[in-house]
Amino acid sequence: xxxxxxxxxxxxxxVIAEGTTLGVVGxxxxxxxxxxxxxxxxxxxxxxxxxGDKNGFACEKVARELNIPVEVxxxxxxxxxxxxxxxxKPADAPAVMSTLRSAGLRRDTLLISILAxxxxxxxxxxxxxxxxxxxxxxxxxxxxxxxxTVVCRGRxxxxxxxxxxxxxxxxxxxxxxxxxxxxxxxxxxxxxxxAYQYLIMEALADAGVRxxxxxxxxxxxxxxxxxxxxxxxxxxxxxxxxxxxDVTTPAGCTIGGLLMLEDGRIRxxxxxxxxxxxxxxxxxxxxxxxxxxxxxxxxxxx
Ligand SMILES: NC(=O)c1ccc[n+]([C@@H]2O[C@H](COP(=O)([O-])OP(=O)(O)OC[C@H]3O[C@@H](n4cnc5c(N)ncnc54)[C@H](OP(=O)(O)O)[C@@H]3O)[C@@H](O)[C@H]2O)c1
Numbered sequence: 001x002x003x004x005x006x007x008x009x010x011x012x013x014x015v016i017a018e019g020t021t022l023g024v025v026g027x028x029x030x031x032x033x034x035x036x037x038x039x040x041x042x043x044x045x046x047x048x049x050x051x052g053d054k055n056g057f058a059c060e061k062v063a064r065e066l067n068i069p070v071e072v073x074x075x076x077x078x079x080x081x082x083x084x085x086x087x088x089k090p091a092d093a094p095a096v097m098s099t100l101r102s103a104g105l106r107r108d109t110l111l112i113s114i115l116a117x118x119x120x121x122x123x124x125x126x127x128x129x130x131x132x133x134x135x136x137x138x139x140x141x142x143x144x145x146x147x148x149t150v151v152c153r154g155r156x157x158x159x160x161x162x163x164x165x166x167x168x169x170x171x172x173x174x175x176x177x178x179x180x181x182x183x184x185x186x187x188x189x190x191x192x193x194x195a196y197q198y199l200i201m202e203a204l205a206d207a208g209v210r211x212x213x214x215x216x217x218x219x220x221x222x223x224x225x226x227x228x229x230x231x232x233x234x235x236x237x238x239x240x241x242x243x244x245x246d247v248t249t250p251a252g253c254t255i256g257g258l259l260m261l262e263d264g265r266i267r268x269x270x271x272x273x274x275x276x277x278x279x280x281x282x283x284x285x286x287x288x289x290x291x292x293x294x295x296x297x298x299x300x301x302x
Contacts, residue, residue: 009166020082027053031087037172078103097126117284120154132157147173188277
């Protein structure tokens with residue numbers, strides 16, 4: 001169940017306190033997207049933002065494009081941060097957590113992770129401090145400001161911390177708080193979801209070509225139809241089956257097409273795809289643990 005109604009967060013809670021900074025560790029695709037969203041929405045002032053990445057070449061390029069400090073040696077900035085967004089790959093989580101700890105992370109700094117499959121429990125134990133932790137699962141349409149992000153809080157994070165996280169992700173789309181137990185399903189449905197939608201759109205565009213439409217036109221028809229249908233579902237609040245009935249005239253072409261989709265078992269194929277992705281999502285978090293276990297074995301000389 002959502003922790004609270006699906007309403008936008010309260011902007012009474014500032015994302016970071018005055019005099020502190022917001023750091024983004026991992027300035028790749030998602031890190032850059034979130035920085036752009038934060039800058040465009042004005043949720044955080046440019047002077048309060050910085051990023052760190054281990055790739056020096058990428059740092060220079062991103063710093064130039066976003067006009068904020070992006071550094072390989074970001075450790076000195078960690079102690080100034082009121083919020084750190086961790087946007088590295090799951091396998092890099094142990095290294096980043098250890099860097100943050102040894103760089104003097106303040107005890108009240110909120111850590112938000114977007115790492116797929118890495119639980120709040122695991123983040124807390126990798127960090128080894130009592131810092132508040134929020135886990136988020138965004139998706140790539142954040143790039144165009146139409147992202148879908150789900151957030152949950154770890155054991156030391158308060159409702160206010162969750163609201164701060166919501167404000168970050170609302171800068172790039174919608175954000176809903178949800179119990180962590182549902183995160184594997186969320187990863188499969190909205191995290192991986194854009195890929196399913198692209199596949200379906202590609203197949204429909206091919207179908208348009210098959211019946212004689214130029215490819216680019218077919219793709220535009222399909223994409224705009226998907227956008228319009230999505231808005232109908234979100235804005236009307238009606239069940240998709242009821243909206244579908246509006247398009248389906250007796251003995252018309254739509255019912256003929258729908259029956260062909262049912263013959264192809266489209267419902268069970270989609271359900272099985274999400275079921276399989278959920279199963280895989282449940283194992284994604286295993287990698288950081290294995291890495292950190294092998295690191296501690298090495299430290300112990302085993
Ligand atoms: N893309 C999606 O659809 C999506 C959706 C939801 C969640 N996520 C999550 O978002 C996270 C980031 O994904 P992404 O696609 O943005 O990845 P990405 O483009 O590879 O960006 C990650 C960046 O972090 C850098 N990095 C690695 N280790 C570091 C360290 N120790 N300190 C500082 N920087 C470090 C990487 O440098 P190198 O390239 O040199 O390693 C890279 O530039 C992943 O955990 C993923 O699970 C992604």
